[in-house]
Amino acid sequence: MTFNLGMLGIALAMGIAATGSAIGIGIAGQAAIGAWKRCYMNNKAAPFILTVFAGAPLTQTIYGFLLMQTMMGSSADPMFLLGLGIASGFAMAMSAVVQGKAGAAGADALGDTGKGFSQYIMVVGLCETVALFALVFSMVALA
Numbered sequence: 001m002t003f004n005l006g007m008l009g010i011a012l013a014m015g016i017a018a019t020g021s022a023i024g025i026g027i028a029g030q031a032a033i034g035a036w037k038r039c040y041m042n043n044k045a046a047p048f049i050l051t052v053f054a055g056a057p058l059t060q061t062i063y064g065f066l067l068m069q070t071m072m073g074s075s076a077d078p079m080f081l082l083g084l085g086i087a088s089g090f091a092m093a094m095s096a097v098v099q100g101k102a103g104a105a106g107a108d109a110l111g112d113t114g115k116g117f118s119q120y121i122m123v124v125g126l127c128e129t130v131a132l133f134a135l136v137f138s139m140v141a142l143a
Contacts (some may be wrong), residue, residue: 003080003087004055004078005078005081005082006071006076006077006080006081006082007078007081008028008082008085009033009071009078009081009082009083009085009086009117010068010071010081010085011068011070011085012072012082012085012086012089013064013067013068013071013085013086013088013089013138014026014061014064014067014068014089015064015082015089016064016085016086016090016092017060017061017063017064017065017067017089017092017131018061018064018094019061019093019098020057020060020092020094020095020096020097021057021059021060021061021093021096023045023057023093023096023097023100024057024060024096024097024098024099024100025054025057025058025100026058026094027097027099027100027101027104028053028054028055028080028099028100028103028104028107029054030104031053031054031104031107031108032050032051032053032102032103032104032107032111033106033108034107034111035047035107035111035112036048036050036111037109038052038111038112039111041088043078046111047110047111047114049110049117050107050110052121053103053104053106053107053110053120053121053122054103054107055101055123056099056100056124056128057097057099057100057103059095059128059131060092060093060096060125060131061097062085062087062101063092063131063132063134063135064088064092066139067085067088067089067092067135067138070138070139070142071084071135071142073085074142075084075113076142084138084141088096088135088138090101091130091131091133091134091139092129092131092134092135095127095130095132095134097133098127098130099124099127100129102123102124102127103120103124104125105120106120106124107119116128116132121136124131126130127129
């Protein structure tokens with residue numbers, strides 16, 4: 001049995017991206033729970049929309065999976081696949097982490113004020129764009 005560094009890179013693209021999603025979801029989720037707690041303590045309605053902030057970083061796992069599938073069909077050099085998997089996975093992971101932080105701030109602000117959802121989600125979307133760029137540019141590099 002031989003060790004293929006390209007296959008390792010393919011797996012890392014998905015694994016690293018998913019790790020970032022988990023971290024980002026944890027960060028935003030903690031803030032959403034804290035905001036709900038404050039609402040309950042103040043006898044205010046707890047806005048369910050805060051789950052949008054908590055769940056937003058999940059998409060980077062999907063992007064990692066899509067890239068992994070594309071890489072599996074590639075005949076590129078194994079060292080290139082290794083580097084691409086690590087670099088792209090890391091870019092997606094960092095996007096998810098900062099998206100979780102932005103989502104946490106949005107959940108906190110919306111929970112307190114009940115206002116500003118569209119502005120907060122816009123910043124969360126900007127963080128998402130980095131992962132989309134990493135996905136698309138990586139796929140182009142494989143073509």
